[in-house]
Amino acid sequence: MSGIGIxxxxxxxxxxxxxxxxxxxxxxxxxxxxxxxxxxxxYKDGVDFVPTNKFVLWGHxxxxxxxxxxxxxxxxxxxWGWLPAFLWVVLGTVFAAGVHDFGTLVLSVRNxxxxxxxxxxxxxxKKAKLLFLFIILILVLMVNAVFAWVIxxxxxxxxxxxxxxxxxxxxxxxxxxxxxxxxxxxxxxSLIALAVMYLTAIISSRVSxxxxxxxxWMGGEGATGMxxxxxxxxxxxIWIIILMIYVYIASTLPVWKLLQPRxxxxxxxxxxxxxxxxxxxxxxxxxxxxxxxxxxADVSWFPLLFITIACGAISGFHGLVSSGTSSKQxxxxxxxxxxxxxxxxxxxxxxxxxxxxxxxxxxxxxxxTATYSSFTExxxxxxxxxxxxxxxxxxxxxxxxxxxxxxxSVIVVSxxxxxxxxxxxxxxxxxxxxxxxxxxxxxTKTHVATSVAVxxxxxxxxxxxxxxxxxxxxxxxxxxxxxxNQLLAGISLLLISIWLKNQGRNYMIAFxxxxxxxxxxxxxxxxxxxxxxxxxxxxxxxxxxxxGAIIFVFAVWIILTAVSTLYKKxxxx
Amino acid sequence: xxxxxxxxxxxxxxxxxxxxxxxxxxxELRDEDDLFLLLLYSEMIGIPNPVYYYTLELYPYMLEKxxxxxxxxxxxxxxxxxFRCC
Numbered sequence: 001m002s003g004i005g006i007x008x009x010x011x012x013x014x015x016x017x018x019x020x021x022x023x024x025x026x027x028x029x030x031x032x033x034x035x036x037x038x039x040x041x042x043y044k045d046g047v048d049f050v051p052t053n054k055f056v057l058w059g060h061x062x063x064x065x066x067x068x069x070x071x072x073x074x075x076x077x078x079x080w081g082w083l084p085a086f087l088w089v090v091l092g093t094v095f096a097a098g099v100h101d102f103g104t105l106v107l108s109v110r111n112x113x114x115x116x117x118x119x120x121x122x123x124x125x126k127k128a129k130l131l132f133l134f135i136i137l138i139l140v141l142m143v144n145a146v147f148a149w150v151i152x153x154x155x156x157x158x159x160x161x162x163x164x165x166x167x168x169x170x171x172x173x174x175x176x177x178x179x180x181x182x183x184x185x186x187x188x189x190s191l192i193a194l195a196v197m198y199l200t201a202i203i204s205s206r207v208s209x210x211x212x213x214x215x216x217w218m219g220g221e222g223a224t225g226m227x228x229x230x231x232x233x234x235x236x237x238i239w240i241i242i243l244m245i246y247v248y249i250a251s252t253l254p255v256w257k258l259l260q261p262r263x264x265x266x267x268x269x270x271x272x273x274x275x276x277x278x279x280x281x282x283x284x285x286x287x288x289x290x291x292x293x294x295x296x297a298d299v300s301w302f303p304l305l306f307i308t309i310a311c312g313a314i315s316g317f318h319g320l321v322s323s324g325t326s327s328k329q330x331x332x333x334x335x336x337x338x339x340x341x342x343x344x345x346x347x348x349x350x351x352x353x354x355x356x357x358x359x360x361x362x363x364x365x366x367x368x369t370a371t372y373s374s375f376t377e378x379x380x381x382x383x384x385x386x387x388x389x390x391x392x393x394x395x396x397x398x399x400x401x402x403x404x405x406x407x408x409s410v411i412v413v414s415x416x417x418x419x420x421x422x423x424x425x426x427x428x429x430x431x432x433x434x435x436x437x438x439x440x441x442x443x444t445k446t447h448v449a450t451s452v453a454v455x456x457x458x459x460x461x462x463x464x465x466x467x468x469x470x471x472x473x474x475x476x477x478x479x480x481x482x483x484x485n486q487l488l489a490g491i492s493l494l495l496i497s498i499w500l501k502n503q504g505r506n507y508m509i510a511f512x513x514x515x516x517x518x519x520x521x522x523x524x525x526x527x528x529x530x531x532x533x534x535x536x537x538x539x540x541x542x543x544x545x546x547x548g549a550i551i552f553v554f555a556v557w558i559i560l561t562a563v564s565t566l567y568k569k570x571x572x573x
Numbered sequence: 574x575x576x577x578x579x580x581x582x583x584x585x586x587x588x589x590x591x592x593x594x595x596x597x598x599x600x601e602l603r604d605e606d607d608l609f610l611l612l613l614y615s616e617m618i619g620i621p622n623p624v625y626y627y628t629l630e631l632y633p634y635m636l637e638k639x640x641x642x643x644x645x646x647x648x649x650x651x652x653x654x655x656f657r658c659c
Binding site: 045046047048050052053055056059060063064179180185186187190254255256260261263264267268325 | 583585586587588589590591592593594596597598599600601603641
């Protein structure tokens with residue numbers, strides 16, 4: 001079967017979902033009103049509340065939500081064969097993610113542009129806000145750890161990409177500074193920056209001394225590196241420490257100095273990445289070599305698939321963007337369908353093409369099965385396979401394989417770095433907010449909060465031990481990331497359900513995905529915690545056990561809150 | 574015709590990408606403005622201001638701005654006695 005085939009089927013389903021399902025929801029359930037005065041108009045202040053053209057807002061929404069997560073998840077989940085991953089991405093996007101992103105946007109617009117956290121407090125009570133803060137805290141902690149691992153892993157596997165990624169930092173500072181001073185457009189400077197980055201990537205792919213290969217510098221694999229550790233462990237350790245120092249600086253600087261110009265350059269990379277993948281797919285027309293299903297899996301796909309692919313099928317993080325920024329800038333309420341639902345579809349399309357890149361990479365089914373031999377192997381190898389698969393697709397456009405590999409790796413690292421920057425900053429805010437809530441004034445200080453965030457994240461990514469030793473096991477945290485993300489999505493769907501119920505409308509479109517998500521999350525954590533991570537389990541790990549147990553308790557708490565709130569009398573209009 | 578469309582596309586793309594940057598700069602400028610207003614009307618919170626007499630003369634010209642400012646600063650009603658604001 002050809003890779004183009006399943007991409008087309010997926011895109012057709014996305015199209016039908018947008019054309020019919022989202023229309024039905026917009027008209028019958030959310031009942032969008034073109035005459036409703038949106039918060040962007042009601043509170044227009046030129047800063048937070050600005051009525052924005054729907055195409056511009058969609059673009060902003062999409063670039064804010066699409067990152068490395070819809071790449072990592074599917075690249076691992078194809079372990080169970082391509083069919084389950086494909087179905088979950090496509091159906092999840094249409095019936096869960098679309099409803100969720102669209103719904104949080106409408107809910108926030110109907111409530112003065114308030115964020116999901118504040119809405120939770122209004123709808124459920126003050127307890128809910130704290131619960132919400134803790135879940136976001138766990139989510140961002142997992143994001144920090146997992147993405148620091150993603151970057152360190154790619155730097156070690158593809159050393160030619162290092163220089164190009166680091167060159168981006170001074171370029172971004174320069175762009176930020178010049179735009180702030182001269183108030184010009186960032187388009188041309190950022191395109192120049194991108195060209196410099198890719199040129200560096202091309203040169204360092206061919207010139208070996210520009211490749212920052214720590215393992216080779218310390219004497220190659222098998223030798224002893226720092227502190228008596230293996231060279232791989234030392235390389236992970238060094239990269240993670242460098243990354244943590246970097247994120248500390250990046251998240252305490254004003255955003256316009258480094259973060260936003262970097263986001264700007266990275267948005268070009270999103271376009272380049274999607275273009276390489278989809279055009280490459282069209283021109284190279286590869287055959288699928290991965291099996292449709294994997295009958296000999298060592299871990300069952302049910303229910304683990306639903307937390308392995310979080311972003312790309314449904315993601316709670318989108319609700320934060322929908323209700324945090326997009327809702328304050330929506331020009332007309334009827335634009336919500338375009339911005340919210342189509343934003344989710346955009347991310348689904350990225351996850352879809354990731355699946356295609358991975359399942360068409362290997363020349364034969366045997367080679368696929370050899371690399372994806374167990375779930376743990378798949379988790380460690382998935383990302384590397386994606387980079388190679390994507391470069392193979394880029395080959396269809398005539399880009400040499402070694403250069404394509406470096407560029408794809410630069411793209412994925414950039415996505416992961418943006419996510420890491422944002423989430424460390426977010427974690428800092430949450431720690432400060434908890435400091436206010438529990439009256440610990442020290443925590444409200446920027447540098448104290450950032451230090452806590454960075455040290456916790458560094459500890460978490462260094463602790464789990466992978467097959468390559470100390471520091472290499474960050475991917476083991478992936479299921480925990482998926483779970484906390486799904487829990488957040490579950491709460492948002494709960495809020496949408498409560499709101500719809502209070503309005504006397506049919507709330508099943510949000511309630512069914514919520515029950516599905518919470519059930520899968522609960523079951524997955526129950527299995528993982530009790531049979532795998534516990535001290536008597538197959539892969540005993542105190543760290544994963546503790547975090548898994550905490551998330552499990554949160555999940556139960558949310559379900560109890562959900563049941564009690566849904567059957568209580570109205571609390572919100 | 575095609576060139577026009579391309580121009581529109583580039584314009585859209587530029588607008589998408591510069592949106593967060595524009596908002597952030599607007600936010601920072603607003604913070605600076607807020608500080609400036611505080612300097613102008615520092616008498617209201619007990620900080621002596623030798624040019625209060627003159628800055629007060631500016632007040633009628635920035636009525637709307639002043640109203641937004643005191644709301645942002647967490648004062649529901651105008652802190653200025655004797656002047657009607659809200």
